[in-house]
Amino acid sequence: MTAVLFDNVSRHFGAVRAVDGVNLEIAEGEFFAMLGPSGSGKTTCLRLMAGFEQPTGGHIEIFGETAEGVPPYRRSVNTVFQDYALFPHLSILDNVAYGLMVKGVGREERRRAAEDALAMVKLPGYGSRRPGQLSGGQRQRVALARALVNKPKVLLLDEPLGALDLKLREQMQEELKILQKSLGITFVFVTHDQGEALSMADRIAVFNDGRIQQLGSPEEVYKQPKTRFVADFVGSSNVLPAKLCQRLGVTSSFASLRPEAIVLSAPGDGALSLSGTVSAHSFLGAVTRVVVDVDGSRISVATPASLVVPKVGSPVTISFAADELHPMEDA
Amino acid sequence: MTAVAEKLMLPEPRGPAGRLSDFFWKHPHVLLTVLLAPPLLWLGVVYIGSLFALLLQSFFSIDDFSGLINYEFTFATYRQLLSETNLDIILRTVSMAATVTVASALIAFPIAYYAARYAQGKWKVLFYLGVMLPLWSSYLVKIYAWKLILAKEGILTWLFEKLHLLWLLDAWLSLPVVGGNSLSVSYTGTFIVFVYVWMPFMILPIQAALERVPTNLIEASSDLGGTPAQTFRHVLFPLALPGIVAGSIFTFSLTLGDYIIPQIIGSSRLFIGQAVYAQQGTAGNIPLAAAFTVVPIVIMGAYLWMAKRMGAFDAL
């Protein structure tokens, strides 16, 4: 069943088109990521799902029901906020039990449910503390428990890991994924971190300027960027200009080529090749990034660090399989 | 599966409160109107209405024979306002307000500077309360305290006597304009009490402005070879100026409109506030009283406009 449906949805603030004709369909139980730079419209889409914003055009359905004009407090959709938005005057337990309290669930029942939810996010026994006494990572877990205790049909997460340090972030990514699979709840996740989106999501919508640039599985989005923006924003694909595309026999004006798909050697069977000079290289640990200048276009190549890297200024031939070259729509 | 289909959205708002909440959510402007209507009716209609009615009366005049108000549009009252005696009152009040403001700034600055730059932790709290308590203390009690101090038999005379400086006090009191029979019936007394009562209003805005000056600016100035005096003149003072101007709005405006202090401690010569009071009370000349109130309004209007241009409102 379709969990969330956007049919040509727009949200304009005066002349600003925060969301401009977005179509998407999120399936029940899916882990869906909305990826894009700030101001690309991804957060506004999330707010439209939560009910904090109303569309200026188009139609939204949540589990087949019309969502326009339904206040946030009547939606079975819960949000984990970017700044967590824990109520500072309430204990952790009361924070988690808040949703049940306003729905009129009895004191004993909601206390039990809140404690279960805290245990689920690995914070058992923290109920009597105040939000101010917890670390950032712990607050994040409380925010998660506070949303999940309501058994939402859709859980919205607004850059929930943005404030955490790298190590904690990686750990939470793992936990969120496991949690989502075990609960079977639809997760809609907003992030500007492409690595996060690629590693966690079942499908990704890449946003720019209020529109979806590409919608697909992480692999599709990463390997076959449809537009130049996606190629730039997701991963670090090379964008070959029209001149090189022509030389390689591609009709479109731009094509993408991932650095890992290129080797620094003469072409094998069925492979394409270009020649240029090495203009820079940098050691990145497992790989070395070599920048090759081909007729003024800088193409970066990721080569295993174990290989010998040619000197800067030396001529070099780069080659790659033909199907690694993906034609793209215009810029 | 249960027979009843699980609905995602709650089908119906619960009770009248729920329905009302939905209504406000769908019509935020109605909610805004509901919130704003009572205070706007009170302030916008009752208060502003009264002010306008008062200003309107300044364009009426009083019939010299019957003492009744003549409800005809005229500038006669304003001509009366500009008579020599009245101009004298206005000038006296404005110069007093200006002097009080300057003196207040001079006394307030060191306190504000110390509190902003050097006071830490417990001392900061103590300073803050030390300013807030006198500021909020009863206005009349403060005046009363000075009546005790300035009385001929009071502490000040006693102090001068103990220091063998009575001749100095007498010499000061024998001066024209600022002198008088005793301090409590002289301009000097009025001035001291004005400064005492309104000066605390100067401290917090200056402190707020100074607290926004980064310490390294002062260090940079002395690092560049500025003497403390130069640092003060070229760095600290210009940056504190918006705070001083913000504070001066209070000292100036409050002095301008006060009628109780000069009545209790001062000579028999009138200030604007006293003139307004006398005109509306004993003289029963509401139009002239109204015209008199226009003077502080106009002066403060000009003052606020100037202060705004100097960025003083950010320091409030």
Next chain:
Amino acid sequence: MRSDRLNRSPLGLKIAAAAGLAFMHVPILLIFLYAFTTEEKSYQFPPPGLTTQWLAVAWNRPDVWAALTLSVKVASIATTVALVLGTLCAAAVSQTRFFGRETISLLVILPIALPGIITGIALRSAFSMAEIPFSFWTIVLGHATFCIVVVYNNAVARFRRISGSLIEASMDLGADGFQTFRYIILPNIGTALLAGGMLAFALSFDEVIVTTFTAGQQSTLPIWMLEELIRPRQRPVTNVVAMIVVLVTFLPILGAYYLTRDGDQIAGAGK
């Protein structure tokens, strides 16, 4: 931390600041001394002797009690009105963006920014034009008008500190507007309102200028004091009343300070 020596204040500044603070506090302390003087007819210093008899005399004065009762009644009702109106205004200004919020702020501040005599005389002439006789309620009306700003300033400062996502979070979790107000907004602005209310009470309790124009024949405690100031008749009783007024106004100021000390400061501009 930088060394204290580098940060030490110049001696001159220390003296000037201390002298300034002494200038602010010594006259108030004198009030306490004079409340116990044995001298009845003048303000003689040093007092010829000390006594506590005036406390008893003041205690037994019905006119002082009547004035005190009136002042407390007026201040209570004016504070209540100001709390309602000031909170409504602050809520409207903070929770929504609408055209004219600057105007609202100006309107609220005006009764205190203009000299009290203007507010007083404007209300007086409006009462007489509308043929409203002076009463308890005309005093309350005047006081509530200038008390709104104190509540408003405190409430606006606190509203600004409640992040918008807190309210959204509450609605997201299923609380409607009223529930959000009751469970989230009210607990978070409660202490600010209490502080604002205390300051409004202190302001009203002490007000004299507007009151002289709106009171008619009744006398509040400040009016009683003003008459004593103009025509001293019972200096010892006035001394005691002055001391009590100082003590009574200190309490709400200290209370308001402790309620708001973390974060926003009490609006000192509110007088």
